[in-house]
Amino acid sequence: MTNSIKEIEGMEVIFIIGSNTKETHPVIANRMIKAYRKGTKIIVADPRRVPMVKFAELFLNLRPGTDVALLNGLAHVILKEGIYNKEFIDEKTEGFNEWKASVEKFTPEYVEEITGVPSGDIIKAARLYGGSRKAGIFYTMGITQHTCGTDNVNAIANLALLTGNIGRESTGINPLRGQNNVQGSSDAGALPNVYPGYQRVDVPEIQNKFEEAWGVELSPKQGLKSTEMVPAALKGKIKALYVIGENPLVTDPNLNHTFEAFKNLEFLVVQDIFMTDTAQLADVILPAACFAEKDGTFTNTERKVQRIRKAVNPPGEAKNDTTIIMEVSKRLGYPMDYESSEEVLEEFGRVWPALQGITYKRIETQGIPWPCPTKDHPGTEYLYKGGFPRGKVHFTGVNFLPPAEITDKDYPFVLTTGRNLFQYHAGSMTRRVAPIEAHAGEAYVEINPADGERLNIKDGDIVKVLSRRGEIKIKARITNRVSKGIIFIPMHYREAAANVLTSDEALDRHVKTPEYKVSAVRIEK
Amino acid sequence: MVTITIDGKKIEIPENTTVLEAARMLDIPIPTLCHHPKLTPFGGCRMCIVEIKGIPRPVTSCTTPVSEGMEVATSTAQLEGLRKTVMELILSDHPNDCMICEKAGACTLQELAYFYGVRENRLAGERRTYTKKDGNPFIERDLEKCILCSRCVKACDEIQGVEAIDFGYRGFKSKICTSYEKDLDCEFCGQCVAVCPTGAHTGKQWAFKGRQKDIREIDTVCPYCGTGCNITLHVRKSVSGEEVVRVTSKEDTWNEGWLCVKGRFGYKFINNPDRLTKPLIRITPKDREASGVKREENSPYDSHLTPYELFREATWDEALDYVASRLKEIKEKHGADSIGGLSSARCTNEENYLFQKFIRAVIGTNNIDHCARL
Structure with a gap:
């Protein structure tokens, strides 16, 4: 995080993309709710209707793996409406003009086509984030676990640079880290x-x-x-x-x-x-x-x-x-x-x-x-106060590329994986805690009611989920949390391990993070 | 800023401060039950009443904002008499259960009953009786001990944003319950347990695990997500050694005492009987069939043997010698780059530093990574 958690309270706008904050970082969500009670506006962009949506001014329900298009679309609108931070761009960045050309084609209509987010909402979100000079972006693995993970992060950085929303109190880019250390x-x-x-x-x-x-x-x-x-x-x-x-x-x-x-x-x-x-x-x-x-x-x-x-x-x-x-x-x-x-x-x-x-x-x-270079240094609550270590920061143009695995006739569903509130990661700790196991001890796959009806799958049915890599049997949970065509399986349950299905070949082009968030799968009853 | 006088002491404070907050700044004790510094004021328990010059009747200090020149008395014979009556009223409908109540020793109600010397109750009469019917595995709710202070309701709504519970019914029948007393839709963060001033909310896991006096508290950091909430481990001596019996978080931590279900209730892995306690050396081949690791229908890595049938116990010396000699052998035969290390985001900075140093300086390769990439 470039900011501290406390600074969340002072933000005017919180833009959460690819983070199920309420379940994976519950106490950071508490701080966001505290801000919300004081009038902070929250935008949530996620393929799932995650619990933070309850507090959102705007919910951008994008298709998995289309974040670059959405982020470029927001930048496009901010540019078009002239609400970007010219002073910041001139003073602290380079490569603005070249980058500007790269988002030209990402009109709200074009982005709607790719992401499924209504163009009107894209414009509203751009105005909300772009119109604020005290906004913070929050993301987790929904951004990074993609073949385009690095691109996603760059697109986020571009948005912060465009609006000058970095380097000040309550203003920055905040990846929320998933493990204690x-x-x-x-x-x-x-x-x-x-x-x-x-x-x-x-x-x-x-x-x-x-x-x-x-x-x-x-x-x-x-x-x-x-x-x-x-x-x-x-x-x-x-x-x-x-x-x-x-x-x-x-x-x-x-x-x-x-x-x-x-x-x-x-x-x-x-x-x-x-x-x-x-x-x-x-x-x-x-x-x-x-x-x-x-x-x-x-x-x-x-x-x-x-x-x-x-x-x-x-x-x-x-x-x-x-x-x-x-x-x-x-x-x-x-x-x-x-x-x-x-x-x-x-x-x-x-x-x-x-x-x-x-x-x-x-x-x-x-x-x-950190940074805390000397014994009398108080530490650094937020990064980049007074400038960036490398001098001017470069805008990095990123183009939208679809996920590695696209759905087809044989594998018509998009599988996305993640955590739930109760279990933790591979489960070796939480699955040995009796009350947690009693409450959330069973693996499940979230399926949209329309898909459930079409495939004649009822809540509680055991279904088979298959990908090109393997198959698991798992209990169906019929819920509106996921949209039509998308299913979600939490990663915690070894007996129905979501990662039997995910691909080890679809890796981020730069840092080799697996694309856990998009796999093509089929469901059989 | 306004200047007010409390019990003869002057203080200058911002206008939106309450009389209670001002008194606390001056270290003047005013008893409270329903007030909680992180929640909006309620004014329900009436223990915090004070006298303000010019106002004919006592007012609740938790809901009264300060104004210029205000003169406040916090402890007069009349106020203390009223407070004692309030205590008697509350206790007239409270089980005398302190002997086995989990909260004893850390109970605000018990403290105040002690302070006001309330035992025999001249107001004794009809009592609320409820059967405990919570099916959840985390939180014990004993509504007979509930004093309707609303702290749990406010924590659930204001802090957690869940609104799982609220006041139901009216008058004597009032109780804290879910909508229509139907299913509990709860995140089990346990904030209600943390803020409850009585024994109405307690953690099921720490029932009968020891009184406050037997417990040693150690401040540390939660081992789950990257938020890094400050927690306090409650450790009790037991026959088999020491055991973590409860986790709490202090109000003055940066996370303000709030935790999630994993942080507050997910500690029982620590002294779990499954913990590895001795070095182990493999005795069976890794072949799936021969080793007993067979592919179950939906469980590719499950084993029909217990894992301990695949290994034998070893001494530390034997195991460490074995590790060192095998690594040395492989390095000599195939080169340092044929060895890799996976470090852990669960371990400390110091451990990670040492392990990467080990892989780089001792093994001689940069093949070191951890799950940050995943």
Whole structure:
């Protein structure tokens, strides 16, 4: 997030696109509702009638995978009506004129044709967002889990640049992060192309810096992305995987394929708190401590580094991940001797100045959002105050390209996947919580009533859902939440795993994120 | 700004402040039951009454805005007498259940009854009787303990935007219920549990799990989504060690004490018997049939063997030596780039930092990623 969560209250307009905020980030939704009570206008763009629609001034019910067209359409109207922020564009951006030409064809009528959103609503939304100088955009995986995910994000950025809705309080672009520390693990460099702090591995000066810091030679070659490791394992190019606290055998696309790939590994280490589906294929399982059993920090979606504290001991012989990694490292001839987790954070701060000012003592009662370069720096509530780090920011023209898999006679439905309110991700935690399991323990597929009637499927019927990759049996839930022709399956249920159906070949062209939000499927009774 | 005097103390405050808020700024205690700082004022319980010079009768301080020159008395013999009567009225229709009530020790009603010394009740009479009929697995609602303060109704509406419950019926029959007392359409965020001043709303999971005095509180961060709500783990000593028995969130956290169903009720995985407790080494081949991992009709990865039949227990030394020697072997034979690491968005910054350092500096490859991409 470029803003902090608190700043939501001060926004005039909240534009939520591809985020089921009320179910996936409920407490951020609370803050949005608080803003709504004070008069903030909310626009929701989503293929599903998600619960936040109840608070929306406008609901743009677009077809899955057509976000670029919608976003370009909004930009088109903002340009046409002259409500863009000329001063901001002149001062802080470049490439405006070239980009302007790229949205020329996205008239409301043309966008209606692609997205299914009435042109009148597109104009209204453009006026609402474009007319405000204190607006925030919020998105999650509905934007990123597409072959055009990067394009979607660029189109969002263009919209913010066009209106100057970034770099001020209560004004910005806010991807809501889906896991407790997905921000932190990215910051820490658990990515194949960058060291901690997003410093590229293939830039010699940076490589040298880290070689010096760590006292070893490092590889100058970018590594494989997770969605590349799995096919590489299948081809035998990856021989060993060391997996900590992830469960790709429920969360990766095309699970049949993932299973074969993991089975093909010569050696698999899984370090986790439960016997997950992935652990069942391991050669060695190392029992780890959970969040309540260790000290450390998590960085939340607003970049705030917060303290987590040990409350109880790990069960049995389970150890915390830090200890296990240090033990393995020692055995491979590279002793890592950290006395405490804080020492690790200190080292992290030395290689990435944005964290340098953060100590455990400073975040004893309240977290600090990075960048926080010095010990007396208060942290940064919102980014880009007084300008962008690279100087002027470029408008990036993006064209609309349809999703990789288009519906046809054999696979006439669009499947979109996601989370629900009660379960969490692969379910290894929440599915072991009795009341959650009692209330939401059964997998389901959301089907529109018209489709249900046409296929003679009633609420509660068990149906078969098939894609080109596989099939699952699952209970039908007849609901207006999804539009005709679209079905939704939550990802949490291993026994009817949505990811048996999703594709591992339809990946974002740049960052290789799978297109979980659009698969062509068929329903059979 | 206006200047007012409360119990002889002067304070300058913004015009839209209430008398109650002004008194709290001055650290002057005024008892309340229905008031909650994050919810709109209700003026229902009448405990917060004060005397204001020029106004003939006591007024509720939670609903009265300040005005210039106001002179307020918060504790006079008449006010305390009235408050005691209010307590007696409330308690005349409240079960004397403190001995086994979950809320005991953290109950505002109990506190005030103690403060005003109300035990024998001269107003005893007809009592509301309700059968508990909530089928939900999260929240216990005991309407006999409800004092109709409306905090739960307001939290459900104002904070959560759900409006699952409201006042039903009138007069003595008033109760908090769903529309037409039909199905509960609830997100189970438990905000109602958090704001309830009595034992009317409690969490089913922490029933009989320990009194407040036996509990140690540890402030930490929720392990679920990326919002990072601040939570407090309630830990109780038990025979088998210590156990997290409840999760709450404090009002002065950035998330204002609000949580969702997972954050508030989803903690029982911590001391779940399924937790891995010992290093395990595989003893069966990975072949689906031989390993017992068979393809069930709609469950491709399920196993008809328990996972523990696929593995044997090992000591840490054995398991770590095995991991190190196998990784070394594969690196020597196939090169560092034949090894990859998947780190975890569930783990801490420190752990992620160390693991990527391990993969890069020790294994010697940049094949490190995590689920941010998915």
